[in-house]
Amino acid sequence: MSALRTALTPVPAAPPDSDDALLAAFVAGNNRAFDELVRRYQAPVYALCRRYARRPDDARDLAQRAFLRALAAARRARLTWHKSEPFPFRAWLFRIAINLGKNHARDGARWQLAVLDERTGGVDPGHAAHQRLEREEAQARVRAAVVGLPRREREVLTLRVDADLPFAEVARTLGITENNAKVTFHHAVKRLQSLVGAQEAQS
Amino acid sequence: MSTCSEARAPELAALASGEVLSAAKRADLEAHLAACPACQDEVESMASVLELAALPSTSELELHALGALPGQVRAAWQAQERVRRSYSRMALGGLVGLAATLVLALHVAVPARRMASDTRAEARPSASATPRASASRPADDTADMARAVDALPGGPVEVALDGDDGPYAYDPEVAPAVFTDEGEQ
Numbered sequence: 001m002s003a004l005r006t007a008l009t010p011v012p013a014a015p016p017d018s019d020d021a022l023l024a025a026f027v028a029g030n031n032r033a034f035d036e037l038v039r040r041y042q043a044p045v046y047a048l049c050r051r052y053a054r055r056p057d058d059a060r061d062l063a064q065r066a067f068l069r070a071l072a073a074a075r076r077a078r079l080t081w082h083k084s085e086p087f088p089f090r091a092w093l094f095r096i097a098i099n100l101g102k103n104h105a106r107d108g109a110r111w112q113l114a115v116l117d118e119r120t121g122g123v124d125p126g127h128a129a130h131q132r133l134e135r136e137e138a139q140a141r142v143r144a145a146v147v148g149l150p151r152r153e154r155e156v157l158t159l160r161v162d163a164d165l166p167f168a169e170v171a172r173t174l175g176i177t178e179n180n181a182k183v184t185f186h187h188a189v190k191r192l193q194s195l196v197g198a199q200e201a202q203s
Numbered sequence: 204m205s206t207c208s209e210a211r212a213p214e215l216a217a218l219a220s221g222e223v224l225s226a227a228k229r230a231d232l233e234a235h236l237a238a239c240p241a242c243q244d245e246v247e248s249m250a251s252v253l254e255l256a257a258l259p260s261t262s263e264l265e266l267h268a269l270g271a272l273p274g275q276v277r278a279a280w281q282a283q284e285r286v287r288r289s290y291s292r293m294a295l296g297g298l299v300g301l302a303a304t305l306v307l308a309l310h311v312a313v314p315a316r317r318m319a320s321d322t323r324a325e326a327r328p329s330a331s332a333t334p335r336a337s338a339s340r341p342a343d344d345t346a347d348m349a350r351a352v353d354a355l356p357g358g359p360v361e362v363a364l365d366g367d368d369g370p371y372a373y374d375p376e377v378a379p380a381v382f383t384d385e386g387e388q
Contacts, residue, residue, distance in 0.1 A: 031277060038273040046269055050258055056265045060272065067276045068283060135255075142255040160220050161257055167222060182213035185220065189249045192256060 020086035027075050038067055041090065044163035045097045051162050052101030052147065054108075062104055066097035091173040094163065098155055105147050138196065145195045153188035156181050208245040211235070215242060219249035 019040075025033035046063045053059035070093040081087050146157060152174070159170045160181075171181040208215060214232050217224060224232065236243045261269075 034277055034280070035273040038276050042269055042272045046265075046272070047258075047261070050261075056262075056268065059265075060268060060275075063272065064276050064279055068279055071280065072283075139255045142252060143258070146256050157256070160222075161253060167217060179213050182216045186212040186216040186249075189216070189219070189252055192252050193248060196252065196255075 018086065019089045023074055023078060023087060023089055026071065027078060034071075037071070037089075041067075041093055044165065045093060047162045047164070048094065048097045048158055049101050051143075051158055052105040058104070062100050063097065066093060066100050069100070070096050091175070094159060094173050095155070098158060102147070102154075141196055141199050142192055145192050148195075149188055149191060153184055153191065156184045157188040160185055207239055208242045211242060215246050215249065219246050219253060 017036075019037070022033040022037050022040075026037060042063065045066055046059060049059040049062035049066065050056075053062055070089065073092060073096070074087060074089050078087055146154065149157065155174055156170055159165045159173060160167065165173065167178050167181045167185070170185075171178040174181065176184075211232075214228070218232060236246065
């Protein structure tokens, strides 16, 4: 009965600039809506992809594939989407980007070089050479450890740190509570600390 | 990790990651950190690891390239759509071809089958010319012939074999008397 009531309840029209309205326009063939959807999320998606890419070109390629997959999936899924809430395009897009990035890193283990290549220009030139080298090694270890984190911890950490989403958004994207997202983030950081500590002890 | 930092893990995580906190929450947390060195160490340790984990900021070159991303994605989407449409057309063409082949096959196969069954029916008498089968054959032929005669337009022709009123009855006066007993004598 409640399902029937839900089905009969009129879905409120989405605001014209909402993801849902843009998706509907995109499915109808509106190129401007397509561009707006990509522009809206290109920065966080690109930031998520950078974590797993060796070069900026790789990250851009990953971001492009993430958009293509998410848009194709959204077009298919919207045909059968009967829930009262709007279609969660952003959550799909971010998760697709993370999964594509992880697969990319797994296929080539390219992130190890990426970290060193990208980081060289950003280090404070005032540091002594050996201090800079030590720091670069530590960064390489931690960044490698981020890619190797358990899936949920990695998702929470990269959405918060790379995509710069607040915890409330991270929680919405992953379908968990905000408190759960914060606790998972805390576990992820503790795991990174212990991994780095163990590696330092070994070296 | 102390029990205190475990209990406050969500707040410490938010603070260490740079999450914007409400003024009330921030004031409460800062007051606690001032009185709890364990939690303070925890936040500093987390922040230092996160600093190492963070990627370098996006360069100008990357930002410039990122500006072209919508156009690139749209071009890739349109190319993908063209491929998808051509595959759909190919699939549709394949289905139509398959249906046409099926119809053609039916058109060829059905008459051929009918012809084969007719041939079998025609070949049945010679094939059944065994002693056992031939025993019943004359009766069938007789019945067929009777039915055929009955179906003639004028009905069955009356042929009198033993009377003298038929058209081909033997008339001794008309018939030549070549072989009469008198002539021979």
